[in-house]
Structures are given as structure tokens and as C-alpha cells.
Amino acid sequence: MIKEQFFPTTIYAKDVKLDNQLFANEIVEWSKRDPGLKKTNRNGWHSTTQMHKVPIFKPLVNELFKMQNEVFQEEWLDREPILLNMWANINPPGGYNAPHIHPNSHFSGVYYIKALQNSGQIVFNEPRSVAHMVMPTRKKGETPKHLWKEVHLHPVEGRIIIFPAWLWHCVEPNKSNDIRISVSFNFLQKGFDV
Numbered sequence: 001m002i003k004e005q006f007f008p009t010t011i012y013a014k015d016v017k018l019d020n021q022l023f024a025n026e027i028v029e030w031s032k033r034d035p036g037l038k039k040t041n042r043n044g045w046h047s048t049t050q051m052h053k054v055p056i057f058k059p060l061v062n063e064l065f066k067m068q069n070e071v072f073q074e075e076w077l078d079r080e081p082i083l084l085n086m087w088a089n090i091n092p093p094g095g096y097n098a099p100h101i102h103p104n105s106h107f108s109g110v111y112y113i114k115a116l117q118n119s120g121q122i123v124f125n126e127p128r129s130v131a132h133m134v135m136p137t138r139k140k141g142e143t144p145k146h147l148w149k150e151v152h153l154h155p156v157e158g159r160i161i162i163f164p165a166w167l168w169h170c171v172e173p174n175k176s177n178d179i180r181i182s183v184s185f186n187f188l189q190k191g192f193d194v
């Protein structure tokens, strides 16, 4: 038979080499002098959202643009990306992020600066709400990825993940004994930033 898969949801990932130690020190110092914002963070610190304008983080911004441009190619978009905002997150042991989407953006993502494997997976949910209507029983063993209703990804230091801004996600509690530091961001296609 012919099999075609329509309406895929693509989550992009890329590993980059940056000075994470420098970024970590800078973010920890920043958190000591700034109370930050209360958003989806539970028991964690969320910085203000103009981090992309801070010169020390320019190498990260450059990598984000490089990857977002690749994503635009993949997604067949014809105008360049605009980086709307960017912020740092520190989740101490027990800290997590409640389920959310990123309104008024096209693509969102995260970059891991300091993250032990058990410091909290990012969890994405099946976005086609109607697909939750049927829950047939499945064969034993590993289910193929395209049938998953949830995707759990381990944080990996130096990894950027970019996904559609409308995709529901959360971050599980940090079960390690150390802080987890990540950076989140939102991109928009040029022309929508008015």
C-alpha cells in the first residue's frame, strides 16, 4: 500500500559549542541582583526577556539565528526570522515549568547551559486535540515515534531545540541536586513584528 504522512510536527535540535561556564556564571550573578519574572516557572527564577540585547550572550544569539534560518529553509518560509525575546531560567532542585504555549510567536526554543540528565525533561504533547478521542490498545514493545502522544527529551548541555510556538510543553521537576540553567526564546517571521 501507499503510505504518506501528513501534518507532521517537527522538533529541531542542534548541538553547538559555546562557553557555557561563562554564561552560567553571568546568569547566576544576574539572578542575585534581579528578582526576575513570574511566568511558567514554579520554584525557579525567570529573567526579564531582553537577554538577546546583552553583549555577552551575542555568541548564543548568533547560533540561534543560524539554526532558525535553517529551520526557515526546512519550513519553506520566505522571509527572515526576527528574535522577539530571550530569557534565562534557573530551576533549582524541585523547580519545574507548568504547561504552556508561546503566544504571538512562530517558533520557540530552548538552549541548555547547565543541565544534569535528571534535572527535568521537556515534555511535548500531541497537538491534534481530536487525536485524543481514540486510545486503542497497542502491541507490546516500543511504539513507533509517529504514534507517540507525548515526547520526553532529556536536556543536553550545548543543545538548542526549536519547535512550533503553538506546541504545548512543560518542564518536569528538577530531580538532581544541582541547579538547571536554560535559555528560552521566541522567533517571528519578519513582517509580523508590527
Ligand SMILES: [Fe+2]
Residues within 6 Å of the ligand: 100, 101, 102, 108, 169, 184
Ligand atoms: Fe516554553
